[in-house]
Every structure is written in C-alpha cells, then in structure tokens.
Amino acid sequence: RAYCDLHRAALYGDKSARARVECSRLGAVLATHFRLDLGVSNAWDSSSTRRLVTSAVLPGMATFVHATHGHRWTRLRNLIEAFDDADALAKDPAGFGAHVLEDARTQEEDEAGASAFADGTAK
Numbered sequence: 001r002a003y004c005d006l007h008r009a010a011l012y013g014d015k016s017a018r019a020r021v022e023c024s025r026l027g028a029v030l031a032t033h034f035r036l037d038l039g040v041s042n043a044w045d046s047s048s049t050r051r052l053v054t055s056a057v058l059p060g061m062a063t064f065v066h067a068t069h070g071h072r073w074t075r076l077r078n079l080i081e082a083f084d085d086a087d088a089l090a091k092d093p094a095g096f097g098a099h100v101l102e103d104a105r106t107q108e109e110d111e112a113g114a115s116a117f118a119d120g121t122a123k
Helices: 002-012 015-022 024-032 046-070 076-083 085-091 096-119
Strands: none
Touching: 002 015, 002 024, 002 046, 002 076, 002 096, 015 024, 076 085, 076 096, 085 096
C-alpha cells in the first residue's frame, strides 16, 4: 500500500495518500534517511521533493518490492486491481483516476512492445 500511496502523494497530489504517507513508517524513513520534512507547507509540491521521490525513493521501493514480493507487484495494473477500484478511478471527478488508468495502460503497452522487440516479433 505504501508504494501505491507514494505514487499518489507525490505524482498526483492525492491529499489522503499524502496524509497516510506522512504518518507511516515510510514517512519516518523519508524524514530521517532522505531528510524530507513533509510537514512544511507545500513540501509535496516542490520540484525537489518530486525529483527525490521519482529518482530515489520509488525506484528503491520498486527494487525492494520486486525482490521481496515479485515483479507483479511493481506493475500498476496489479496494484489497481489489488488496492483500488478501476471503475471508481475512471469516474474520479478530479481526474486523478484517469491519469492512473492511463499510466497503467501505457506501462502495459511499453512492456508489450519491449517483449515483442526482445522476442523478435516486433512489427
């Protein structure tokens, strides 16, 4: 859940996800290891926070999740199916859900293309 919440918090501005991260063990790691003070006004919206999250924290979490739980839990579609509701995301009036679903679709298409290229079946 923390992996999903961090995506939502840093990349999509989801306030409830931000609150969950801030009061979680992940929030404590961000504060101590990465010296990130999420209690500061607009900390989530700063370019330095987004850069840190996208270049260090999320890749590290993806590596950890992959090593401990397997590749399937680093795929956005699987996270949506396990922890969210695709229909509710599609109807999200703020548009966050549409972004998440589009990112999942793009990830699947990119991986399918890479697989086809690697297998020699690309057109």
